[in-house]
Amino acid sequence: MNSLTVRALLVRGMLAGVAAGLLAFGLAYLIGEPGMNAGIAYEDAHTHEHGMELVSRALQSTAGLATAVLVFGTAVGGITALAFCFALGRIGRFGARATAALVAAGAFATVYLVPFLKYPANPPGANDPATIGKRTTLYFLMIALTVLLALAAVLLGRRLAGRWGNWNATLAAATAFLVMIAVAMAFLPAVNETPKDFPATALWQFRLASLGIQALLWSTFGAVFGYLAERVLEPKPATDAVPANAERTAAAAH
Amino acid sequence: MAHSAIAPAPLSPPAVLKLPIRAILPWAAFFGLLMLVLLYFVGAEQGATSLLPGAGVHEWVHDGRHLLGFPCH
Numbered sequence: 001m002n003s004l005t006v007r008a009l010l011v012r013g014m015l016a017g018v019a020a021g022l023l024a025f026g027l028a029y030l031i032g033e034p035g036m037n038a039g040i041a042y043e044d045a046h047t048h049e050h051g052m053e054l055v056s057r058a059l060q061s062t063a064g065l066a067t068a069v070l071v072f073g074t075a076v077g078g079i080t081a082l083a084f085c086f087a088l089g090r091i092g093r094f095g096a097r098a099t100a101a102l103v104a105a106g107a108f109a110t111v112y113l114v115p116f117l118k119y120p121a122n123p124p125g126a127n128d129p130a131t132i133g134k135r136t137t138l139y140f141l142m143i144a145l146t147v148l149l150a151l152a153a154v155l156l157g158r159r160l161a162g163r164w165g166n167w168n169a170t171l172a173a174a175t176a177f178l179v180m181i182a183v184a185m186a187f188l189p190a191v192n193e194t195p196k197d198f199p200a201t202a203l204w205q206f207r208l209a210s211l212g213i214q215a216l217l218w219s220t221f222g223a224v225f226g227y228l229a230e231r232v233l234e235p236k237p238a239t240d241a242v243p244a245n246a247e248r249t250a251a252a253a254h
Numbered sequence: 255m256a257h258s259a260i261a262p263a264p265l266s267p268p269a270v271l272k273l274p275i276r277a278i279l280p281w282a283a284f285f286g287l288l289m290l291v292l293l294y295f296v297g298a299e300q301g302a303t304s305l306l307p308g309a310g311v312h313e314w315v316h317d318g319r320h321l322l323g324f325p326c327h
């Protein structure tokens with residue numbers, strides 16, 4: 001029975017991820033593509049080699065972009081739903097919706113926002129293609145480190161909650177998390193490869209667009225998954241749609 | 255609340271449901287891994303590392319890879 005609940009939540013997480021991915025794709029197409037095109041225009045003006053185009057720009061900016069964002073949404077939706085299963089009832093007295101919102105916010109912060117502060121998104125042309133190996137390693141290392149430190153902070157908060165109360169324990173765990181992240185950021189190498197004449201406005205707008213796309217994806221996921229998870233976990237509606245016999249039981253209890 | 259004296263137990267807010275860890279683990283192990291593989295193909299395949307030959311996957315997800323924040327090229 002519990003296993004079926006986990007499966008139901010996993011499926012809903014993936015569905016919520018698809019919904020979030022659809023919205024994020026729309027926003028990415030509207031506000032992300034101008035920055036992509038600006039980067040590619042800069043690249044074209046500065047490199048002499050023109051490699052064979054495997055996928056046209058028209059396809060990359062529509063079907064390709066949609067594929068990437070939808071697969072990303074589905075995958076992170078599934079993983080976050082599984083994280084929600086672990087978190088439910090274990091991070092304080094939160095119901096399904098509040099837990100979904102907290103887990104989605106935590107996932108957004110650990111998987112995207114904090115790593116972004118150290119290694120922000122870059123448009124084409126803003127990096128040296130030769131360093132892709134180093135940049136990939138550092139970016140995924142930063143994500144893994146942030147997720148692990150966040151999990152450690154949650155466990156620490158749970159441990160302290162008994163003695164210090166929820167509020168102080170949460171503050172202490174969050175402080176510990178921020179200190180450790182600051183130390184990690186100070187020691188990990190910086191990536192500053194953007195050419196001096198790269199258009200600064202395009203870079204700034206590209207990064208804001210990336211932040212907006214991810215924020216929309218995760219907030220949509222949190223809201224939709226919270227609604228779906230609540231219907232799985234708390235099927236009895238709490239308000240006006242109370243069945244007649246439940247009302248009678250409630251009346252008899254008084 | 256005076257009415258709460260009627261309630262059977264002193265713990266008035268209902269306990270939140272917990273899903274047993276061993277019910278979650280099989281799903282997390284299998285589907286968690288599957289989702290990570292999907293993320294790898296969106297975020298990194300044919301960049302720093304390649305499982306498939308060519309650059310088709312990289313080229314297809316190219317714009318999403320940049321805009322979702324992954325290092326691309």
Ligand SMILES: [Zn+2]
Binds near residue numbers: 124316320326327
């Ligand atoms: Zn690229």
